[in-house]
Amino acid sequence: QVQLVQSGSELKKPGASVKVSCKASGYAFTTYAINWVRQAPGQGLEWMGWINTNTGVPRYAQDFTGRFVFSLDTSVSTAYLHITSLKAEDTAVYFCARTTMVESDYWGQGSLVTVSS
Amino acid sequence: ELVVTQSPGTLSLSPGERATLSCRTSQSVTGSYLTWYQQKPGQAPRLLIYDASRRATGVPDRFSGSGSGTDFTLTISRLEPEDFAVYYCQDHDRSRGLIFGPGTTVDIK
Secondary structure, three states: OOEEEEOOOEEEOOOOOEEEEEEEEOOOHHHOEEEEEEEOOOOOOEEEEEEOOOOOOEEEOHHHOOOEEEEEEHHHOEEEEEEOOOOHHHOEEEEEEEEOOOOEEEEOOOEEEEEOO | OOOEEEEOOEEEEOOOOOEEEEEEEOOOOHHHOOEEEEEOOOOOOEEEEEOOOEEOOOOOOOEEEEEEOOEEEEEEOOOOHHHOOEEEEEEEEOOOEEEEOOOEEEEEO
16 A cells, blocks of 8 residues: 655754654655645645656745755655754644656655744 | 735634635735645644636635735635634745745634
8 A cells, every 4th residue: 555654753852863764665756746735833835846756856936945965866766855044933843745747646744843942 | 026915814713714814915816826724833834726717625614715906816615624724825936936825723612
């Protein structure tokens, strides 16, 4: 069965970096893109962008350029989200999801990143 | 700039009642690429409806989607206890990518 399993919660200080992983199984990894979605505490869903798992080419939403980097390791069917220069407002749950570039049919369980001094 | 709105913000209903949720986009949706998700507290979103009206695998037939252009509706014909959740619509824009609406909370009256 299709599964996306994300790395665990992280507590980071402002200015630090964090890398969230998303390991896929149950399907051919390079046949679907991976979306990244942010959800701040008590807030709605915010699309961060996606990465084409066949070419490795990412696309970032307007508000997620510069400090946010998507990457892949196709040998282990894993996508990564790297956030640098963390700020308090980056505190959120980050989801990965398998996507056709429109709908996302399988989602990871979410990774909570807390930024606090 | 594409904007997606949802109404009402909160819908208070009883089990067995019909729920009608609205999603409006500021520009006509490309190819009916309108998607609906359900999210329960502490869980990831779940795909319900794609292409405006197609139910995802395993979604009960009490959920239906309709609409075209800029006006879309998610209908839950008879609310079950497990249907009380937040519902998001999502549009696809060629220049901005995916845009989520702010969500509608369906809670128990």
